[in-house]
Amino acid sequence: QQQVKQSPQSLIVQKGGISIINCAYENTAFDYFPWYQQFPGKGPALLIAIRPDVSEKKEGRFTISFNKSAKQFSLHIMDSQPGDSATYFCAARGSGGSNYKLTFGKGTLLTVNP
């Protein structure tokens, strides 16, 4: 019940295209859903995050869509650029007490071809 399932495992997109990565969760106690971007040899860096009281959040070319009833959320990268090539992790955080650990999906390796 603590799992976050992420797909696809890898994604190849042409420059200017739309990249879409999907995640699903089971634990309804999750209350915060961040996306992290990781470049090789670096730590994960927060890209964008959403709480379940909204259905969409947009920051520049990055949009999270959230479907609470389906327990799914997705990351859309518009006008994908070669510099977006990285591994993307969705994550979820529980609520309550001092438990703020993040549960990560398995990651999606995005390659944007020039």
Added chain:
Amino acid sequence: EPEVTQTPSHQVTQMGQEVILRCVPISNHLYFYWYRQILGQKVEFLVSFYNNEISEKSEIFDDQFSVERPDGSNFTLKIRSTKLEDSAMYFCASSMGAVYSSTDTQYFGPGTRLTVL
């Protein structure tokens, strides 16, 4: 911009040896975490630390692991007797805590790559 720092960037050790991984969290943060990432796999939670005590630990964090905040700035992860399967990238993270921020962003350090031979 404040950042989480970690030392060393790469640690090579022999099986059975003790290692200490060091982290300096962001100065006004209250919650501290260790995660690990085995090569090519997802990031896994190890332990969270708040108010000078462990608030949660995963099943990975067994008796061979310990954490400490020895002073006001450092946060360390000790592995007493390393095993081959401890080889991974270890990330430290810190956050203010959701009590202070509804989004409670966790900021990750660059990681320490631990190689156990």
